[in-house]
Amino acid sequence: MKKILVPVDGSEISLKAAAQAVELAEKFGSEVTFLTVVHIDLPYYETATVPQNFIKMQDEIEAAASRESGKLLDALIKGYSSTGVAMNKKVLFGIVDMEIVDFAEDEKYDLILMGRRGFSPAKRFFVGSTTKKVLAAAPCSVMVVKE
Template identity: 60%
Template sequence: MKKILVPVDGSGISLKAADEAIKIAKKFGSEVTFLSVVEVKMPFYGAKPISANLIKMQNQIEANATSEYERLLHALIEKYKNLGLVLHTKILTGPVDMEIEDFAGEDHSDLIVMGKRGLSPGKRFLVGSTTKKVLATAPCSVLIVKE
């Protein structure tokens, strides 16, 4: 197992998944990539053209989210830097599940380690979780860490 991908969003369960991924990486000498994905869902109000203000607001939200993820990923690198592992970070923008899947394929990841959120069965059925979507279509094995 050469490459492990860990999607992180700052939640407790994603940080727990990072810890689990590091344990695995230490056993196998794997590289670890911590990935954060910025997804901004702007409201849609019919067929009106998108205003310049709405685009400006979306760009500002993306920039703020990217800055927060940069801090998060830097903190993870600092936390694990003395373990002798090769660690990488990546921030992407787009639909979270699709970006995780695409990056895992492009990076030739051998394993994705990610957290599972505790949504109610009704919400999972109607919305579907990112974890469920990734599990269904990932190009490699997926380890799901529960709370």
């Protein structure tokens, strides 16, 4: 097991998954990549032309989300820097489960290690819909961390 992918959303369970991934990486000499996928739901315009200020607003929201996600991943890497584990970070935009699966496949990860439920309050009562979708479509093994 050389490459471990850890989707992180800042929730307590995703941080617990990150800790377990680093622990596994220490044992197996693996490399860990912390991944955050930003999904921004913006209003859809049914017209052929999109207002120019809308495009600017979308760019600004994505840039801010990317900066904040990067800070989260940087803090994780800094927190585990003394372990000697090789760590990377990646911020993607899109539909969360699809981006996780596609990235894992494209980059040939051996393991996805993720929390059972994430930060989404609207989905808290479901058994991790993103996790279920990743389990169903992942190109590699998936380890799910419970609360």
